[in-house]
Amino acid sequence: MRRSAAPSQLQENPFKKPKFISPARSHPSPNEEVAKLNSDMKLFEVTANKNNFLQPQNYPRICNFNLPTEECAKGINHGDNYREKYCLEASTKTTLDLHHTGTGYKLKELEKIEEGQTMMIGGKEIEVMGVISPDDFNSGRCFQFGGGCSAVLSSSQAAKKSFSNPFKSVCKLSSKENEQNSSQNCKPRHDPYAPNSLVMLRPDKNHQWLFNKNCFPVVDVVIDPHLVHYLRPHQKEGIIFLYECVMGMRVNGRCGAILADEMGLGKTLQCISLIWTLQCQGPYGGKPVVKKTLIVTPGSLVNNWKKEFQKWLGIERIKIFTVDQDHKVEEFTKSPFYSVLIISYEMLLRSLDQIKNVKFDLLICDEGHRLKNSTIKTTTALISLSCEKRIILTGTPVQNDLQEFFTLIDFVNPGILGSLSAYRKIYEEPIIISRQPSASEEERELGEQRAAELTCLTGLFILRRTQEVINKYLPPKIENVVFCRPGALQIALYRKLLNSQAVRFCLQGLLENTSHLICIGALKKLCNHPCLLFGSIKEKESSSTWDESEERNLYEGLMNVFPADYNPIMFTEEESGKLQVLSKLLAVIRELRPAEKVVLVSNYTRTLDILQEVCKRHGYAYTRLDGQTPISQRQQIVDDFNSKYSSDFIFLLSSKAGGVGLNLIGGSHLILYDIDWNPATDIQAMSRVWRDGQKHPVHIYRLLTTGTIEEKIYQRQISKQGLSGAVVDLSKTSDHIQFSVEELKNLFTLHESSHCITHDLLDCECTGENHTGDSLEKLPVSRNCQLGPHQQKSASLKPLSMSQLKQWKHFPGDHLNVTDPFLERIRENVSFFFQNITNQTIAI
Numbered sequence: 001m002r003r004s005a006a007p008s009q010l011q012e013n014p015f016k017k018p019k020f021i022s023p024a025r026s027h028p029s030p031n032e033e034v035a036k037l038n039s040d041m042k043l044f045e046v047t048a049n050k051n052n053f054l055q056p057q058n059y060p061r062i063c064n065f066n067l068p069t070e071e072c073a074k075g076i077n078h079g080d081n082y083r084e085k086y087c088l089e090a091s092t093k094t095t096l097d098l099h100h101t102g103t104g105y106k107l108k109e110l111e112k113i114e115e116g117q118t119m120m121i122g123g124k125e126i127e128v129m130g131v132i133s134p135d136d137f138n139s140g141r142c143f144q145f146g147g148g149c150s151a152v153l154s155s156s157q158a159a160k161k162s163f164s165n166p167f168k169s170v171c172k173l174s175s176k177e178n179e180q181n182s183s184q185n186c187k188p189r190h191d192p193y194a195p196n197s198l199v200m201l202r203p204d205k206n207h208q209w210l211f212n213k214n215c216f217p218v219v220d221v222v223i224d225p226h227l228v229h230y231l232r233p234h235q236k237e238g239i240i241f242l243y244e245c246v247m248g249m250r251v252n253g254r255c256g257a258i259l260a261d262e263m264g265l266g267k268t269l270q271c272i273s274l275i276w277t278l279q280c281q282g283p284y285g286g287k288p289v290v291k292k293t294l295i296v297t298p299g300s301l302v303n304n305w306k307k308e309f310q311k312w313l314g315i316e317r318i319k320i321f322t323v324d325q326d327h328k329v330e331e332f333t334k335s336p337f338y339s340v341l342i343i344s345y346e347m348l349l350r351s352l353d354q355i356k357n358v359k360f361d362l363l364i365c366d367e368g369h370r371l372k373n374s375t376i377k378t379t380t381a382l383i384s385l386s387c388e389k390r391i392i393l394t395g396t397p398v399q400n401d402l403q404e405f406f407t408l409i410d411f412v413n414p415g416i417l418g419s420l421s422a423y424r425k426i427y428e429e430p431i432i433i434s435r436q437p438s439a440s441e442e443e444r445e446l447g448e449q450r451a452a453e454l455t456c457l458t459g460l461f462i463l464r465r466t467q468e469v470i471n472k473y474l475p476p477k478i479e480n481v482v483f484c485r486p487g488a489l490q491i492a493l494y495r496k497l498l499n500s501q502a503v504r505f506c507l508q509g510l511l512e513n514t515s516h517l518i519c520i521g522a523l524k525k526l527c528n529h530p531c532l533l534f535g536s537i538k539e540k541e542s543s544s545t546w547d548e549s550e551e552r553n554l555y556e557g558l559m560n561v562f563p564a565d566y567n568p569i570m571f572t573e574e575e576s577g578k579l580q581v582l583s584k585l586l587a588v589i590r591e592l593r594p595a596e597k598v599v600l601v602s603n604y605t606r607t608l609d610i611l612q613e614v615c616k617r618h619g620y621a622y623t624r625l626d627g628q629t630p631i632s633q634r635q636q637i638v639d640d641f642n643s644k645y646s647s648d649f650i651f652l653l654s655s656k657a658g659g660v661g662l663n664l665i666g667g668s669h670l671i672l673y674d675i676d677w678n679p680a681t682d683i684q685a686m687s688r689v690w691r692d693g694q695k696h697p698v699h700i701y702r703l704l705t706t707g708t709i710e711e712k713i714y715q716r717q718i719s720k721q722g723l724s725g726a727v728v729d730l731s732k733t734s735d736h737i738q739f740s741v742e743e744l745k746n747l748f749t750l751h752e753s754s755h756c757i758t759h760d761l762l763d764c765e766c767t768g769e770n771h772t773g774d775s776l777e778k779l780p781v782s783r784n785c786q787l788g789p790h791q792q793k794s795a796s797l798k799p800l801s802m803s804q805l806k807q808w809k810h811f812p813g814d815h816l817n818v819t820d821p822f823l824e825r826i827r828e829n830v831s832f833f834f835q836n837i838t839n840q841t842i843a844i
């Protein structure tokens with residue numbers, strides 16, 4: 001599509017001679033779609049117009065990247081996609097499908113319409129800018145400035161920046177500047193030709209035109225060989241990527257990036273390398289690009305960042321300031337000494353005013369997935385900072401939906417996807433519609449093309465590498481999913497809860513939306529330990545609102561199931577299947593690997609209390625990090641645990657409080673005591689130990705209570721993981737998981753006779769024998785399972801992770817030949833195991 005000049009520019013463009021076509025009807029009826037043409041409707045931003053006359057006539061696609069406004073986005077997905085769409089321009093512009101609109105013109109006239117022609121519609125003079133190909137419409141590319149991702153790199157910055165003064169003497173320097181240029185900073189800081197040197201891309205002509213106004217000589221930017229020596233290959237690539245993004249070399253002069261490498265891939269080191277490079281070097285005359293950097297990170301990681309700086313750069317090269325209770329932002333502001341400020345998200349909010357006074361050139365948001373909602377305070381605060389070069393780091397890029405995805409993208413590269421409402425119309429709606437089972441072929445195609453375009457566009461500044469890239473540097477990892485038989489008291493209580501009025505009402509849809517969450521919460525507590533449920537009931541009963549509370553319907557008669565003299569403080573391990581397994585597991589680790597340590601994770605503080613009590617009873621030395629742990633103490637606790645001199649055997653970790661970013665390589669066994677709905681929370685926790693620096697083979701145990709809600713959550717997690725992956729690769733099919741009544745029925749069923757309902761769902765033909773998974777590949781995957789509507793649709797749409805699980809070695813607890821010595825010791829209380837070994841180089 002070619003953009004023609006706006007009427008106002010015609011004087012300057014003698015080649016344009018618009019023909020005027022008189023409308024057959026001068027006044028279209030009011031209910032015709034043409035009424036949409038009003039002065040608010042702009043398809044392309046005005047800044048692009050200013051550049052029009054600069055663009056060569058044969059330029060492939062010259063539209064502004066800024067997407068349509070809300071108004072214009074209406075109707076974008078409708079109409080016959082296979083017909084040509086016309087992009088019109090007048091003093092106001094819009095997109096119309098003329099075949100479908102009441103333009104007042106005859107169809108024949110419209111078919112003959114040519115580029116450059118003008119016409120009157122709704123009292124406005126419209127000029128045909130060009131024809132949009134079906135391909136460009138379907139992909140949504142035509143709504144983007146620069147013509148979508150294929151043109152992003154080449155269309156360059158020229159279109160973004162308004163054309164201010166092309167004749168400014170860009171290459172005429174004052175004699176003083178000339179002198180400076182020729183004499184200093186014109187040599188690369190490090191030798192670009194040295195063996196193993198890591199040299200950044202040189203800026204192209206467009207970049208130089210925009211950013212090298214003073215015509216400094218172009219100098220190679222070379223990463224400090226001191227750092228290169230340590231960098232893994234993927235980290236070198238990551239640094240190149242970050243450099244190109246923040247320098248505006250990848251997308252139209254926009255300077256944002258999302259580094260979404262999986263956990264443990266060393267995102268910190270990649271950023272440190274970038275900061276150090278930009279602080280000392282630049283492509284123009286060697287002048288540093290960045291003076292001050294702001295790093296915002298969860299509280300528990302503030303000191304970890306500092307430590308990483310010291311680990312890789314020592315204490316002399318770069319001066320870091322971390323904000324805490326005793327070190328306020330003012331200190332940083334006043335001192336010219338520091339170049340990097342590291343602050344927690346919480347502190348940032350408190351010190352926003354001071355921070356706004358500092359000019360930061362680079363902003364890094366660690367664990368940036370927390371910015372997923374633009375209405376939350378932290379996001380608003382960060383958006384308010386004027387810094388253009390923005391990087392989001394996250395191991396779990398976008399956890400739930402396309403809207404979160406938008407917020408992250410819009411944060412790093414504001415406006416690149418247009419307004420939220422336009423984004424919804426152009427991308428989100430068609431993508432979601434296309435994934436519904438009822439989608440027509442056309443809807444499916446449109447959605448897929450829009451998803452592909454979105455992935456392609458955002459892929460320019462999102463980088464995600466998976467764990468595999470560092471596998472070879474890591475010791476083996478043995479992952480186990482352990483299905484623990486529930487205790488007798490647990491089964492009795494579970495049955496009672498399922499028979500409660502509250503659960504029955506839920507299934508009949510008679511209660512409010514949140515009621516099922518209360519029921520789910522009670523079942524989860526019970527799975528962890530009956531004493532937790534007992535505690536909750538007691539607490540509720542003594543509260544003043546007990547009589548009207550919804551829990552009454554749930555807890556009715558439950559106390560009678562507990563022994564009369566039940567004392568939650570004196571809980572026993574036998575009362576909970578998982579606790580029994582845990583206790584045996586700790587004992588066998590202690591016995592077989594006395595020098596190794598365990599990270600024990602739960603989502604609940606109260607559960608951690610119980611686990612802590614178990615540690616005390618068995619005399620295990622432990623340490624604990626949860627939401628209550630003061631931020632200032634967190635790194636010390638982590639360091640102590642990781643130290644080889646530490647006597648702690650167990651690290652009790654609240655995954656929600658401290659799961660992200662921590663390095664707990666002192667532990668080589670990690671036990672996930674309970675399960676979260678969001679797979680990301682669990683994956684985060686599990687990634688704490690299997691990471692660079694780990695010396696021992698890592699054992700991960702995920703404990704689930706057989707036949708209960710925990711298994712169902714696990715099954716949903718596996719399908720949700722597919723969703724999480726699908727956001728980075730949007731062209732993958734995904735399910736949007738919601739609770740249907742059917743699903744609630746499934747959630748609220750106890751499968752007492754099954755060894756493992758997850759295995760039952762796998763459609764695996766093994767008869768409980770030890771399965772290596774090899775032969776399973778050939779089995780037909782045809783059975784419907786309960787993981788969402790897509791399963792019924794086609795076997796190929798089954799979430800990958802579910803089929804991956806099928807490839808894991810699996811066997812029942814009573815299997816005769818359990819070779820793993822740790823599993824061997826706990827199998828008495830276990831109904832089923834899944835096991836997967838990565839990097840198996842040695843015997844376990």
Ligand SMILES: Nc1ncnc2c1ncn2[C@@H]1O[C@H](COP(=O)(O)OP(=O)(O)OP(=O)(O)O)[C@@H](O)[C@H]1O
Binds near residue numbers: 261263265269308
């Ligand atoms: N090239 C390397 N050589 C040795 N160790 C490394 C290297 N890169 C990173 N590490 C170490 O690996 C560990 C994990 O790195 P880091 O904390 O940066 O991971 P991450 O990608 O931020 O993960 P998460 O998403 O969990 O925060 C750190 O202890 C770090 O020092």
Ligand SMILES: [Mg+2]
Binds near residue numbers: 267366661
């Ligand atoms: Mg990190």
